[in-house]
Amino acid sequence: MKTQTPFNEIAAIDRELLELAPRIRQGFERLGGPSARVEQTIREEARRVTAGLSRARLTWPLRRILAAAASLALLLGGTALWFASQRAGQETQGLAQQPAAAHIDETTASFASLLMEIQGLNEDGFFRTEEAESLWL
């Protein structure tokens, strides 16, 4: 609604109210306040909420301890996992650095040498120096 009578003097309004306000308040007081049932409901709700707050406060230290323990366990577990993964990574890296072909060659050569040895065809034993040959005979 558009105001038709702008009025900016708060003090003037309050002066006028001094006469009017008591009559208004008296009139409303005669009508009474809220029922006792409503007030009781409000008080019960207030007590229910504050009881909840108290319970929350009592359980707070336990919750805090549990949370701290859980955090510590998580931290330790995480650290252990990290170390394990680091070690596994290093091992994998070491294996990868060894040339697989050379490894296989070496194994094959030893095996061939063993077979030759069994058959008495080992080249190392076939050729002998002259000094060794005289002794061998």
Next chain:
Amino acid sequence: MKATMPEPDISDAELLQAFAQGDATALDELVDRYRQPLFAWLLGMTANRADAEDLFQEVWFRVIRHAARFKDVSFRAWLWKIARNLLIDFRRKRRPTVSLDAVADAEDDPLIERLAATEAGPTERAELDDMARHVMRAVMMLPEVQREVFLMRVQGDLSFNEIATTLGIPLNTALGRMHDAMGKLKKWLAEEA
């Protein structure tokens, strides 16, 4: 105008803080302080005792639930802001298609008849003397926008700055509404005297 409520030893904000920390009696004290002014405002705005009681209860439930989050400068202004928001919601649900201003602007508004019909029982109705009837009739005849400002000032003892903030209107508009309301009331009460 500070005639309604003398300055208490413990401020409203301190009581609310005490309640938020678990002292239920602090809220009892707050309810005691605002029982009459808040209920009178709600009664003046709804013109129905049952509705005013429902809203009164809901206002305090909100206060209880949100006490820890109170950060306003004035508890009183916060309380009336909650009350007004609930009143708006309440009216939206009840009369979704009728403009509040249209209803309140009509000078032959049946608000006072509804109030008379719903105020407690017949015994109490009989006790409502002429003076109270005249006052109530005059206040109920005010357009709603003027009535809410007037009752916030007279019953709630809110400052005009608090009223303007609560209603989201400029200070001058609040003062203008108050001035208009007072002019009408003085005229009507003088006629009925």
